[in-house]
Amino acid sequence: MAEKKTFYLTTAIAYTSGKPHIGNTYEAVLADSIVRFKRQQGYDVRFQTGTDEHGQKIEIKSEEAGITPKQFVDDVSGQIKSIWDLMNTSYDKFIRTTDKYHEKQVQKIFKKLYEQGDIYKGFYEGMYCTPCESFFTSSQLVDGKCPDCGRECQPAKEEAYFLKLSKYADRLIEHINKNPDFIQPESRKNEMMNNFLLPGLQDLCVSRTSFKWGIPVDFDEGHVVYVWIDALSNYITGLGYDVDGGNELEGGEDLFAKFWPADLHLIGKDILRFHTIYWPVMLMGLGLPLPKKIFGHPWLLQNDGKMSKSKGNVIYADDLVDVFGVDAVRYFVLHEMPFDNDGVVSWELITERVNSDLANTLGNLVNRTISMTNKYLGGVAENKGIEEPVDNELKSLVTAAYKKVAEKMEKLRVADAITEVFLVFKRCNKYIDETEPWILGKDESKKDRLSTVLYNLIESIVTGASLLEAFMPETTGKILGQLNAVKKSVGDMDKFGLYAPGTKVTEKPEILFARHDMEEVLAKAEEISALQAAANGGGKEDEEVIDIEPKPEITFEDFEKMQFQVGEIIACEEVKKSKKLLCSQVKVGSQVKQIVSGIKQYYKAEEMVGKKVMVLVNLKPAKLAGVLSEGMLLCAEDADGNLALVSPEKNMPAGAEIC
């Protein structure tokens, strides 16, 4: 017998800084549906997920909590795993970047790349964002803030190691061009090409000395491996990869030899750059083949206002599961997520979907079919061969369904695939109307026709339920259990009439999906929201405090170098060529300075005029977007990056010194 075809899928590993919300959970469920489908198709599947556990952010958070980083990540990683389990995700491997074998291999990978010159030692000088763990050049900063999260950055200089990306750029460009499927959806390919690859890659900083909670660089004390080499490597270390050969075996099997290269890296669209550029370069450095496909999926967003723990409106998978059940939540996230646009999740939307698709279309179908079978046929429907033309319409749709589902799944169109399955159930409901079993049931002479009708129905439902397995495994089991039917294999999906003669359905069908009253659900959501708010700051309106990384102490002399004055804005206009800049004429004493600031998002040019604000006056002038700026307007900034100008608390004349 030939070896089974293998299929290796990974998700991104989740960062252990806190409980994952429904958007993160979506990725695991999406991955699960894909691998379950592959298993059904007979592939030998390996599904790996896990947690990313190093970094300064965790070092700081654990310190605040008064525990060690390891204790901290043990706790959070456990929480994440339990949500993945709750969602019934069938991963084969849950890797943690604090696992010993992983740490050891990361060190070896780092060393190997260093020894062959792909990693070199240099200096990193720039602005550092702690939450994002990223360095930026000052020119990359947004108002001196992190371009990713908008928070404060600190100047920092570190001795650091760099990965030479330029060396492999040409090979990578060629690979991407030759493999149009490598990056999915395709629109993302252009972004990577046009923004990074074609303009030329800058070398990537791959070590840190500013924190300790990471995998040490074993040949240079003080350095730890910075996130990407650590995190991305999980895809191979989780298979037992060893840099020196002699891969670790699992159950006597060399999983790396068997499963690498990965068939699919499933990741969020926000980390495509790392997976389509840095990771391939690392692999080339290691002399390993590249993964076959990388899919940057869109996100499930919460649309009802800004997500905020203190407001209590963050939607978590376990809360949804409490109300609707696992498969309902799986159904929702899979169905609602388009292929390349972000989807929306809310309590209203999920209630509508559950009621209409799961309770009405599917649940009620199973229920009415079983009821009729019991009522008219003592629970046993058999094919008596009394056919009518409508039967063929039903049969042809049902027997063709698997192929359609498979086509959609092949293209990773999971939402479309699940819709195809539900077309089967909808057709069944229509068939009931067309055949009117309750009328047949009143006429003893039509009994064989009735039996055939119900048999066809049950057979169709069995097929539909079997197709549903990848998406809603529990429901598949429940339906088949109630019908006492055997799950159809992929090879039998296009066959009709496998439901064994003489099989008796259950006498009391259990409600598969309850209908939910919208008002009740929303009330429940309110309750959950209140509890959440209470747990995160007593329900107070966003009175979060913000901690930023302390800067080194300065002397009074340092302070005196800076000249702050009150400035009155006497004119202001938008900088045409920029999305963020306003250009203000600011009266400071008797002179007028032109100052450009990145606050267009928060202030309109008109409303700026007349404001008295705090100005850093003696900053070296610079050109921004081609416009001269002779100072800086000072702003306060919250955690979401919203800005507020700073004004004197009482009216003060323009030019008044701030000291």
Next chain:
RNA sequence: GGCGGGAUAGCUCAGUUGGCUAGAGCACACGGUUCAUACCCGUGGUGUCAUGGGUUCAAAUCCCUUUCCCGCUACCA
């Protein structure tokens, strides 16, 4: 500023290489039905296919204008 994508029914979106009265789901309305979880089935849209122009026998579909949205990216003292 650069590159890319989008603008179609109240809402979410399909519309393949231009071709017959522009579609689906949800919501809504009406009709039918009663086996079932007040469910299911059917019927119902005068939609300027964002805008203005062009190519064509024929354009939502191709080309150009304008406006507005979104991605990525640069700049953002």
